[in-house]
Amino acid sequence: MVDNIKNTQVLNCDMQELPGVSPILVSKQSFQDFENLQETIKHWNLDFRQLEAGRFCGEILQANSADVLYANARFERKLHQQGAAPEGYFTVAVTAMSCQNLRWHGYDISGSDIMIFPRDGALDSASDENFHVYTVSLSEKILQEAFDVQEAAAPRIPLSQAMVVRCRADSVRQLRRLLHQISATLQSPSTQDNAEREMELLSQTLPKLLIRVITEATNGGVPRISAKRRDLVSHAILLIQQSSHSPITVEEICDRTGVSMRTLQYAFRQCLNVTPKAYIQAYRLQCVKAELAGHRHSPVLVSEVANKWGFWHMGDFARIYQRFFQEKPSETR
Known part of the structure; x- marks a missing residue:
């Protein structure tokens, strides 16, 4: 292994x-x-x-x-x-x-x-x-x-x-x-x-x-984010995962969860210290990277994988990918 x-x-x-x-x-x-x-x-x-x-x-x-x-x-x-x-x-x-x-x-x-x-x-x-x-x-x-x-x-x-x-x-x-x-x-x-x-x-x-x-613990109170906010973020992440091939927008998440943009932003910031938009992009980028890594020894076009995960402009995709992972998509393969 x-x-x-x-x-x-x-x-x-x-x-x-x-x-x-x-x-x-x-x-x-x-x-x-x-x-x-x-x-x-x-x-x-x-x-x-x-x-x-x-x-x-x-x-x-x-x-x-x-x-x-x-x-x-x-x-x-x-x-x-x-x-x-x-x-x-x-x-x-x-x-x-x-x-x-x-x-x-x-x-x-x-x-x-x-x-x-x-x-x-x-x-x-x-x-x-x-x-x-x-x-x-x-x-x-x-x-x-x-x-x-x-x-x-x-x-x-x-x-x-x-x-x-x-x-x-x-x-x-x-x-x-x-x-x-x-x-x-x-x-x-x-x-x-x-x-x-x-x-x-x-x-x-x-x-x-x-x-x-x-x-022997003192069992003092430990601060915790409210269950309502945690459940909201969990629901949003599930929606992101279920719609990754046709990327969901932050506005669509708000509509599906019934909360305002401000509420969703605050929940993500509090739970994960990132914005919903940043989380969506990070998730999609890593799905691309995982698929490219899985095809290291088989023929597959980077553009095919990128398009599959909702990246259509290859120049923008390559720049975003390299900035996030510090390597080119072709280097992952």
């Missing part, structure tokens, strides 16, 4: 295995191909949209076993992140200190927050450039063991919907230090001692600390 990822460098890929425990697959990859993000991140079902001009870059360190999935991910460019977390796992996300201006399921995320994914794993967030996050997914077995150690009742954490837990600042700092330590350990030379240390950190130390930090 790695060989099919354009501009991807495999920095480390190792299988750590100890008697009696599930092996840990460790990999670190850097890439510039937005379309192959899904192939790079294991177990996640992702649909990311770039919302600003510039070449996309990303880097992911992953450590996966049967019971624990760990990731340290950095993405450049403003993104609309949708999709789902690994199925059958309890998944949380913690931002690095450098990560700012993140909205997750409508919540304004601070440095003291832990994001808990709903049972269906739904992901919906808007991130700025220099996005940096740690994600941890625990199996039911490991999760229950961590609760047992804390003598905490698992039902205290409702798993049916997305939620944000505002934690004690010192506890989150301790958790971040551990997450950073795990990343450093995973990138150390492969030895028996390091393999044992990785297993201990991932399957014991991390789950116990994570549950302790969550159960």
Whole structure:
């Protein structure tokens, strides 16, 4: 699979295995191909949209076993992140200190927050450039063991919907230090001692600390965009996706949703920090890019693909495409 990822460098890929425990697959990859993000991140079902001009870059360190999935991910460019977390796992996300201006399921995320994914794993967030996050997914077995150690009742954490837990600042700092330590350990030379240390950190130390930090949370109020505005943006995006071959206008979205231009503009600005018009263009451009990338080894005219997604003036299209992706349409192929 790695060989099919354009501009991807495999920095480390190792299988750590100890008697009696599930092996840990460790990999670190850097890439510039937005379309192959899904192939790079294991177990996640992702649909990311770039919302600003510039070449996309990303880097992911992953450590996966049967019971624990760990990731340290950095993405450049403003993104609309949708999709789902690994199925059958309890998944949380913690931002690095450098990560700012993140909205997750409508919540304004601070440095003291832990994001808990709903049972269906739904992901919906808007991130700025220099996005940096740690994600941890625990199996039911490991999760229950961590609760047992804390003598905490698992039902205290409702798993049916997305939620944000505002934690004690010192506890989150301790958790971040551990997450950073795990990343450093995973990138150390492969030895028996390091393999044992990785297993201990991932399957014991991390789950116990994570549950302790969550159960001791202050549970202070976390600001959230109103459900009405979030639903409006979701409806508008669905209309954009359903009419991408004959691009819908902002005016048509207003007519279909029954809101004013000002209301729609404000909702998009608040939820995604872009205008509806900019979102429509970004969506169409990335549909073109994805289709061109899928035809790298087969004959297809750039003009055919561009026309399919509503770009009719090829000179204007080429200029817009190059400005947004920092590459010509012919270079994508």
